[in-house]
Amino acid sequence: MRVLVLGATGYIGSRLVPHLLEQAYDVVAASSSPPRPEHFGWDERVRAIRCDVTDPAAVAEAxxxxxxxxxxxxxxxxxxxxDRDRVAAETVAAAVSRSDVRRLVYLSGLVPQVPEEDLSDHIASRLEVERILLDATDGAVALRAGVVVGAGSTSFEIIRQIATLFLVQPVPTWMDSSVQPVAASDVLRAITDGLADDGPTGAVDLGCPDVVAYPDLLHVIGGEAGLSRVRVPAPVAPTGLVxxxxxxxxxxxxNTVTALIESLRHDMVCRPGHTWAPRSGGPLLGLEEAVQRALTPSYAGPExxxxxxxxWTRPLPMLDGVPIPAAGKAAARLALHRMRSFLPDV
Incomplete structure (x- = not known):
């Protein structure tokens, strides 16, 4: 099967491409920037292309x-x-509907069970894109994931940095909602299941066996990192200020942080009866083990x-040997990032 991965250079994409190669798929890796396969360690088996998903001609060719x-x-x-995500989804859906594509897999986000007008802009946009893509073909599936646990994952890295930086962590009371994370390796397995001709269709939720409140997620990450932190409730804390x-x-x-924070007001958990179970059987990775993998520098798996x-997610080796507390290293890392943000990316 030849698989086109749109967004191949993102967090999941950069891990999915080698995973698909291991499963003997023929992979076309597409990104909005010029192809740099050597930057991702991809070999000649990967066909790397540039594709602007808002360009109908480029998408049709891809x-x-x-x-x-x-x-x-x-x-x-x-x-x-x-607006951009809506246009991109409509462009891809139109191209798929006119092609011989048999399967379309979209990595969406968990949708809280609340009235749609109460959804954050981030989740509302994911849901809109999901509906557009599911209408493109009968063989489409939207895999809804919340916090993806793994080093380099945007949501995980934001939570990890907050758990590391502050010795005393004020937690808004509206953030005492439940979250069901999922390990990066299980996301890859779910996408592979979604590519099967007899794979799932419609909207399917992804989540590990553990459901925790956001303060407990901070505790798990801090605990696995060997850090002791104090969390105090903050009754008055508007989402915009947080x-x-x-x-x-x-x-x-x-923009990424503010959009994600707005989504923390509601429970982000899997729907009973609509949760993905691996076709190959076997358990899903638990939260603590997934976090431990993500925090282990030498770990070479998807997490x-x-x-x-x-x-912005990369560690700074220069700080590892500095004899200061973890909070001090986190503050120094933040300061160094602010300074080097003015320099060209290398």
Missing amino acids: VDGVDAVVYLVHSLDRSDFK GLGAALATTAPF GALPSDPR
């Missing part, structure tokens, strides 16, 4: 001759992400860091 499409495109780092504070306290892109991960 889907020509492929059997399946994996859609991993999100634009949270832009202020106009809702988003601004988190954006200033982490190295993640500003481990890659040299191609965004610069």
Whole structure:
């Protein structure tokens, strides 16, 4: 099966491409930037192309001759992400509907069971894109994932940085909602299941066996890192103010942080009866083991860091040998990131 991966250079895409190669798929890796296969360690088995998903001609050319499409495109780092993601989804859906593509797999987000008008812009946009893509072909599936646990994962890295930086962590009471994370390796397994001709269709939720509150997730990450932190409830904390504070306290892109923080008001858990179970059987990775893998520098699996991960997620080896507390290293890392953000990416 020839698979087109749209968004191949993102967090999941950079791990999915080698995973698909291991499963003997023929992979076309597409990204909006010029192809740099050597940057991701891809070999000659990967056909790397440039494809602007808002360009109908480029998308039509990309889907020509492929059997399946994996859609991993999100634009949270832009202020106009809702409009861009809608146009991109409509463009891809139109091309798929006119092609011989048999399977379309979209990595969406968990949708809280609340009225749609109460959804955050981030989740509402994911849901809109999901509906557009599911209408493109009968063989389409939307895999809804919440926090993907792994070094380099945007949501995980934001939480990890917050759990590391502050000795005393104020937690808004509206963030005492439940979350069901999922390990990066299980996301890859679910996407592979979705590519099968008899794979799932419609919207399917992804989640590990553990459901925790956000403060407990901070505790798990801090505990696995060997850090002791105090968390105190903050009854009065508007989402906008919390988003601004988190954006200033982490190295993640500003628009991404504020969009994600807005989504923490509701429970992000899997729906009973609509949760993915691996076709191959076997248990899903638990939260603590997934976090431990993500925090182990030498771990080489999907939860481990890659040299191609965004610069803001990369560790700074120069700080490892400095004899200061973890909070001090986190503060120094933030300061250094702010300074080097003015330098060209290398």
